[in-house]
Amino acid sequence: MFHLQEIRRQPDGLSFDQKLDLLKSLQERNPEILDLQHLRAVGKVTYEKGLYFLDYQLSYEITLASSRSLEPVVLEENRLITEVFGDSEEASALSNEEALYLLPIEGEGISLEDSVADNILLEIPLKVLTPEEETEASMPQGQSWQVLSEEDYLQQQAEAKKENSPFASLQDLFTED
Incomplete structure (x- = not known):
């Protein structure tokens, strides 16, 4: 002191x-x-x-x-x-x-x-x-879980939102073959 x-x-x-x-x-x-x-x-x-x-x-x-x-x-x-x-x-x-x-x-x-x-x-x-x-790109994971980066989580949420949309099944309705 x-x-x-x-x-x-x-x-x-x-x-x-x-x-x-x-x-x-x-x-x-x-x-x-x-x-x-x-x-x-x-x-x-x-x-x-x-x-x-x-x-x-x-x-x-x-x-x-x-x-x-x-x-x-x-x-x-x-x-x-x-x-x-x-x-x-x-x-x-x-x-x-x-x-x-x-x-x-x-x-x-x-x-x-x-x-x-x-x-x-x-x-x-x-x-x-x-x-x-720090150098490893993969995150830890187990049998029914895995750690996600924030970017991966947001991307996963965006994809899930598209799939759960009530209009998702109508997207293939007007495809030209």
Whole structure:
């Protein structure tokens, strides 16, 4: 945690390079996370005109289950994070648009661990595929079911609509032989 007074005392800000272990706390918040390796945050926290700026490079490897096969998939992530903190007094001095991006200061400091955890959770993709599943054109299927892409589903629905039309049987009535 970076204490607010300590940040204000440093005109150039406080630099940091931290390796973190947040696997257990992240798994409590999102049980889909199987593993988290090489978590590192490198950056600086500064104070300027009543606002606290937290800028850092976040890199990590996260293991999630594939959306199709539930096989473990390791994703390498590298993100640049910028967050602006302030209290209600600073928020009132900003325009409405700027105030939307202002994060409230909770307690006596800014928690790097909370920021990192929140940003990791925000970046978890909805669709996770193994490299083989990404290149594979066919979808999984069983005896009486199959997974369809959205395009295939819409095409199937359009064909079914044509076949179920009450006028579908009349189309062959006026064919010229």
